Amino acid sequence: MISALLVMAGIAIVLGAVLGFAAIKFRVEGNPLVDKIDAVLPQTQCGQCGFPGCKPYATAIAAEEADINCCPPGGEEGIRKLAELLNKEFKPFGDNAKPKxxxxxxxxxxxxxxxxxxxxxxxxxxxxxxxxxxxxxxxxxxxxxxxxxxxxxxxxxxxxxxEETLSVWKWKYPVYALSPTP
Amino acid sequence: MTQLYHFHGGVHPPTHKALSVRSPIATPPLPSKLVIPFHQHVGSMAKPLVQAGDYVFKGQLIGMPEDGLSSAIHASTSGTIAEIGMQVVAHASGLPDLCATLIPDGKEAWVVREQRNPITLPIDEIRHILRLAGIVGLGGAVFPSDAKLRGGKHHVRTIVLNGAECEPYITCDDMLMRQRARDIVRGGDIIRRVLGADEVLIGIEDNKPQAIAMMQEACVDRSSMRVIAVPTLYPGGGAKQLIRVLTGIEVAAGVRSTDKGVQCFNVATAYSIYRAVAFSEPLLSRIVTVTGNVHKPQNFEVLIGTPVDELVAWAGGKPDTTHHIMGGPMMGVPLPNDQVSVVKACNCIIAASDALFPPAPPAMPCIRCTRCAEVCPQELQPQDLYWFAKSKNFGKAQEFHLFDCIECGACSYVCPSHIPLVQYYRFAKSEIWARDNDKKAADQARERHEFREYRIEREKQEKADKLAAKEKAALAAKPAASDDAQQKIQAALAVAKQQAVTPKNVSDLTPQQQAEIADIEARRANNQARAQSDAGT
Missing domain, CATH: 3.30.70.20 (Alpha-Beta Plaits)
Structure with a gap:
């Protein structure tokens, strides 16, 4: 009985030590989620989201202190990307934040x-x-x-x-009729 | 007999080539004006060297190639520059670009030219000549030839001269090979010499027997040069496809043909290279097939900058023409209007009418029949690429090798649902490029912002450090200052002691005053004694 307990306790201590060591040795510097969000943001550093730059906004989103629809320069696609990254529902822009x-x-x-x-x-x-x-x-x-x-x-x-010039011109999404128009 | 290989897929569209090969290459009269864009090549735009009002000679350099990948632009004839400004150019976008408008004076006065011997010319000088002569790939890619002739890490063993010309309607290379075979072969010699290649293979589709015969005759005395007839199959004139057919080498995704020891040039490029090196004639004109809805479909030697409407008028354009296509019906792009000018990339102008090119039937949904995959010469899965491009799933499209697509249009051609597949691929490609650029810009902005934050922090720190250093210095100086003050006080005290002034009212006293003082002192002593005795009791 006692020996079984000792064995289990011993294993627990050893595993605990390994985990503790790993936590220190393989510590992740910074919050990787913040960097991922920051990579999606357009980096205009405009502060339209109410935060002094893209990184602070990313930090706020990661901490769930800010909504994902506060970045007009990122456009709706930016919101979509953030929603996908954070597993959230898409949210349209509010009335005061429209992309220009x-x-x-x-x-x-x-x-x-x-x-x-x-x-x-x-x-x-x-x-x-x-x-x-x-x-x-x-x-x-x-x-x-x-x-x-x-x-x-x-x-x-x-x-x-x-302005659209030849160097930034893009082929448009094909628009055509799927069925003959009467 | 050389062994030929096959590429995957391919289609057999009606060629319509017989229309425009009935009469030889014609030289049209000078147009009323020439509109010469400064950006007709891959790479950066040439820098304008002339101003409005300048007189230029035929062949005069008017656009200097910028550093790096770029090419030169020349005045196609002598005359006066009327304007340097933005004009709509021959491009699918219909957007304006920087152009020089040249009004010909009709004299065709050349700049000074010299004859050179291409055999003895140093190789570096040949490249320099080609760069300043504005020679670019005339098959349609308009890649500067001097950059292609620079070679790479890998030794080029085989040069492929591309005379396949697989696209329907186009016959400009065919006619060039029939009429100027010798100069093409001499151009091939120059290319071979510059790249140090062992052999030159001239691939021509077997529906051009006259061109094959002329080319064979031209290179009969050259052991390193062979004309090879390849089966007619669209897109057999694609560089990768022709290399595959002639050499059996498969050029994989993201690999250049030079890495495999093969380099491909169009026959018209070889011709221009020879003219530029041997006669210092820059690229001022090119052969253009004018066909389709015209009375006299024909090939013309057209000056770069000639307006398309004037060119089509010489071929007898019919009034029911709806629009013009630059290039062939498979890969060409509709021109934004008739006033745009012929550029170096323009090998064919097709006048289109509803009878010739009936409007595409309405597109139906994709039924995943995979006929597109069967004909794709790049062995892609067009039906999947279509799906990903349509749903804007660009990452997945790239995974399915979207960028290997050569936009040949074989998939759209066979699609039973008439889906404009290539349009989807073009859209997806340009969208991915734009996103890459946006990402690069965002990364740069992030870097600049982070550096600014760091700089502000550093400046703050530096200021704080400076302040701290100042305070420290002040503190270090203070004890010394207080010592000094103390010393002064001590010195003053010492002086005061030395002087030891006695109060003035105790000297020179009269005996009476002294008696009074003694009396007061006695009384004080008495009082003190009494107080002590009182405290004692």
Whole structure:
């Protein structure tokens, strides 16, 4: 009787030690779910979700503190991907969060006074310039977050929607009649 | 007799080639204007070198190739540049692109040309010449030829010259081989020399006996060059298919034919390579088949930039033409309008009418008959790809090798439900490319944002460190300062002691005052003694 108990207790201790060791040795740094959610988000860092960037929003979603339909730049497809990832129901956008066409900021260089406020606001360092020097947008790096619009004291920044050019043109989804139209 | 191999599938659409081979290649008069796009090739757009109002000579470089994969653009004839601006180009999208509009002066005044000997020219110089001559693959892919001739890690043993021309209606390569076989063969010599290949195989479909005869005659004195008639089967002119038929080599997914020691060039490219190297003639014109709903279907040597409506008018376009197709009926794309210009990729213009190309019957649902899979030359499963593309399940489509699809249209051709399958594949491909680009942009934005956060944090830390260092320095300086003050106080005290001032009202006293002081002192002592004795009792 006693020996059986001892054997079982011994096994429990050994297994416990192995598990404890594994928990320390193979510890996962950070929350892998946050990274997975972050990979789905469009990385505009625009803060339209109410969080100061995509990573904080991903962290909030992972902690179930935020809904999955708060990211307008991600579009409905973004919501769909998040729903699939998190095994949740698809949720349409609320009334105050509607996706807009993709745009790139443009600084009117005649009006710019070189105050550097937009440079400080840009989350991806896509504006170059210096104090009392004209600023300009690096269009290739601009995510269209609109965070530079508010701080500009002379309202010289405009959002230009990205036009369809040959380099970004896509074949359209085929639309045709399934049966003869009368 | 060489042993030939087979590729999977293939179809036999009616060829309609006899229409346009009845008369030789014609040279049309100069058009009223030439619209020359700056981006006619794979790679980056050529940089414009001219401005509106400039006079240019025939063959003058007007678009400089950018670094990397790019090609040059030339003025197709002499005249004045009227405009550099955005114009609709010959592309399925119907979108505008940067073009130069050239008004010909009719003089055809050439730039200075020189004759060179392609046998003695250094190989590097040949590549440089081809790059600046704007030579690109004329089979339709418009890949810059100088990049193809750069070779790779693998030694190219076999050059395949592609004269198969499998697509219905098109006869431009056929006529070129009939009339200019010698120059094509000389172009093949140059390619062979640059790549150091052992043999050149010229594959021609057996429905072009005259072209085969002319080519055989042209290369009769070359032991390393052979003309091989291949069976007529669409799409036997696809690079991978022709390589398979001629050499038996299967070029797998994601592998280039050069890795297998084979490189494929179109016969028209070989011809242009020879003209560019030997006579410094840049790619100013190409042979274009004008056929379909026209009175005189024919091949023309067309200047790059010629408007399609003028070209079709020379062939006698019929009034009931509804639209024009660039390329063949299987793989071609409908042109957005008649005013677009002929580009380097344009091998054929088909005037389409409802009688010639009746509108496709309505598409029915897929019944999974797998006839598409039977004819697919790439051995794909088109019915599955269709399903995945339709449901936008792009990951799965890629798993089923969507990107191996050469968009030949054999599957759509045999589909009993008349489903526009290739349109689905094109849609899925461009959607996947767009997503890849979006993903790359997002990754870059993430990286930039994270670096910014890190930089702000670092600056904060640096500021804090600086402040801390300053405080520390101040603290270190303080004890010394307080010591100094203490010393001053001590010194002052010492001076005060030394001076040892006695109160002024105790010196020079009169005896009476002294007596009064003694009296007061005695009384004080007395009082103190009394108080002590009181406390004692």
């Amino acid at each position: 066409p993709k745009a790139v900021a443009y600084i009117d260089e005649n009006t710019c006074i070189g105050c550097t406020l937009c440079i400080q606001a840009c989350p991806v360092d896509a504006i170059v310039g210096a104090a009392k020097q004209m600023h300009t947008i690096i269009a290739a790096d601009c995510t269209g977050c609109e965070l530079c619009l508010a701080p500009c004291p002379v309202d010289c920044i405009a959002m230009n929607p990205i």
